[in-house]
Amino acid sequence: MKTLIARRLLKRKKLLCTVAGLAVAWLFIWYALPWFFPGPEGLVHPEKPGAVVLDRDGGRIATLPGRDYYHCEPVPLRAVPEMLVKATLAAEDKRFYSHGGADFLALGRAVVTNAAGGEIVSGASTITQQLAKNANRPGKRNLASKMREFFQARRLEMTMSKEEILEAYFNRLDYGNLRRGPAAAARFYFGRNMDHLSLAECALLAGLPQGPSRLNPLNYPDRALERRNRVLRRMKEEGMFPGEMLDRALQEPLFSSGTEKRRQALAPHVTASFLRAFRTGEVHTTLDSDLQRGVQEIVGRELANLEDHHVTQAAVVVVENATGDILCLVGSANRKHPQGGLLDGTSMPRSPGSALKPFVYAQAFTLGAYPGTVLPDVPTTYRSAHGLEAPQNYNKTYMGPISIRKALACSQNIPAMRALGSFGGPSRLLKLLKELGMQGIDGNALHYGLGLAIGNAEVTLRDLTAAYACLAREGKAVTLNLEKAPVAESFPERPVLPAASCFLVADILADREARRATFGDHEMMNLPFRYACKTGTSSDFRDNWCVGFTREITVGVWVGNFDASPMRQVGGMTGAGPIFAGVMKLAHRNRKATFPQPGADLVRIRIDSRTGKRTGAMQIPAAYVREEWASPANMPGEASPGDYDARGRAYLDSRYTEWFTSPSCTAADAWCLLPEYWSGEPPRVLVPRDGSRLILDPEMPGGGRMLKLRSNLPMGALWSCPTLEIVQYGDEAHAVLAPGTHVITVRHPELNLEQSSTFSVREL
Structure with a gap:
């Protein structure tokens, strides 16, 4: 009996020892052993996230990627929406708040499920274990790594609160597309902050970490939708939200309307410019987010209107003149555009066309010209480094004697080249352009020649915009800023052009009346304030x-x-013009628009627009009298009787002969040619030319029989023809045409010059 009792006591003692041993072992494993495992490296030495790019008011524009190329925006747990927290717990660890790092119920369920399925179909990792995994360096997955994560999770549970664990977990979750953390994921997928997400959107995000690539909603929307709905149904099973609310969420599409537009990155080319070196903290830019967003919309809308004209890209720069701060920079229509969307059009050298002409005339004004100076807009040939050049105007027509005001406003090429040749030349202009910031012009003056006036040198949009800002700043050059300096810096202003020259250019570029002859009236360009602008087409x-x-x-x-x-x-008024008008109007939505004013060194004078001279005591017909700005130190001369013939017409020199005697000349009552310029030239009959064949058109007035006769001889020339009647109207002679072959003769009795022309006439 005693032996039996002793055996039972021994057995009970062994059992107690075994239980005690197991308990001690369990306590050691559960509470002591975890301390032998170092904390996850990523939590001990966390990787610094990339910098946050901010606008001029401190608003967020974008987040730069970290060294691992992930975009991450660490946020406190209180900033994560409750719906997203509950959705994540339902998807990953519904007993998170009740376990100590390992969920043995989930582990048992996984063992049974996987054994029944013959493969791994269900996991049992808790949020804490996943945090340990995500915070360790990537490595081979095996039993040892899982054991390490188990004990690291226990250590985290003993050293961190549940809220701290959950916060660290969210900020390390991989949501795919190189986005880590819910804040970065919400902006990328939905284009908005986390606190504006719907329940369905929170469920979508909660489901992505299970397989960020496999469930990528941009590439596999069906998979992502199925996973989202599974999360929502699990939330319904757990009673996390009212059933009706979850049922509505199940009916929502994967992405709501407008998501694609919201998802569009703000100022992506600006953000990309900061990627050359890894940065942390904050990058304070000069951008105005509202303006940037509005300009991007304008560019997209206007380019859609130009699709049929083979236009795929546009770029925009908006500068605050007082500081040089870039308020907006659009490098392309869309960075995802297949036609080079990643390229930055604001920094690409391109031919500016007529956009350099304002600086040609600014140089001319500095050297003695003024807006009323008259230049020849006539057929011209000049010698360049490439041989003989015969440039043409954009509209293939010539205006004859033309003031600088009208030449610049109408963007005529020939007068611009003549102005460059007469005032300073290419060398001086090239130096001026470089002082304005166009350092990319790397050729010499001989290479460009007078063609520099019409844009044969390439410039970037940024440099060109900075040069125009100099005009607005009364000649003081400006350096463009895209990033705010930590401390406001003061730099001495560099005067590049006289303020008077800049105002004269600005006044012309704002003169709608002067440019009407070429460009007409474009309603879209009529803004509610005065502004200067210039177009250019290469x-x-x-x-x-x-x-x-x-x-x-x-x-x-x-x-x-x-x-x-x-x-x-596509011309300036149909291509870049509509975008410019929309941007200029938007940029002044919240700021008053003013225009540069003339200084005391400019006065208004009355001139004869035909000669560019002051009217003085001459009685000039009112149709030709204009008021113009001029400098008292550089005043044009006064008109004199020697400038006009007996009929009051202004004399033109020999440079205008071909134009004056061509059909392009429609103002013979305003001008006449100086007689002395024919003394050494052979006489020529210009109309009708020798050998010409004329056709009588019954549809024309008078059957087309009246032909105005023209020659290169001065006034006083006499016309004769033995077979046709010659009719004289003042100084003009007309032949009354009839079918047949005729010989007509012009003779100048004072110069003793004579020439004949043989021509034929037939009926239509």
């Missing part, structure tokens, strides 16, 4: 520009194709 319509300013803002716009393929019939 050869074959490869580039189109519109740059302009008020005293406060300068806007530069480029439109074209990054592959330099030509657009189809």
